[in-house]
Amino acid sequence: MQTGSCLCGAVAFTIDGELSPPSACHCGQCRKQSGHVWSSTWTHQDNLSFTASDTLTWFRASDTAHRGFCRSCGSFLFWQHNDEDTISISMGAFDTPTGLQLAQHIFVADKGDYYDITDDLPQRAQ
Template identity: 65%
Template sequence: MISGTCNCGGVAFTVEGPLPPASACHCGQCRKQSGHVWASAPVAETALAFTKDATLTWYDSSDIAKRGFCNRCGAFLFWKHRDEAQISVAMGALEAPTGTQLGRHIFVADKGDYYDIADDLPQRAQ
């Protein structure tokens, strides 16, 4: 079991592991929401359990997805595609050890012009 929280503790959750390799998303929405690159791991909805969710708010960020965040501290915690039974969980919200590593970069066609991707992990344009 892996635990996670937002900054203020208003949202607390557990993930039944193990976690798959994480993705670093470079899309414009993730960069704006997180301030840079957003790293997450997809988990089955059934593997995610909330122990506190009073401050969890969902934002419809597009026609296909929504983003979950704490409405008190602003921490961006989750990304959910409307047609999938999984939720991407922010790696930064999880307590160590997570038992996983970064496995790929996605939406690199949209990455910021102020940095380079300097590792050898697979990169997807979208």
């Protein structure tokens, strides 16, 4: 079981189930919303429950996905494809230790020009 929350604690959650190995997303949308690279894991939607969610707000980021954040403190917490029953959760929102390790970089074709990826993890263009 994993727990986590936004910065102010107004959105808090529990994950009771398997989590995927985390990835670091370098796409333009994640960089703009998070301020840099967004690291996340994903799980089945049924594994996620909220202990607080009054300030959880969803932003339709594209025709295919929406992003969940706390409207009080601005923490970017979730990403969900409209047609899937899985949900991505920000690694930064989890209470530690998580026991997880970053597994890959995704959307590296869109990464910012101000940094390099210097680890040996797999890099996926999309």
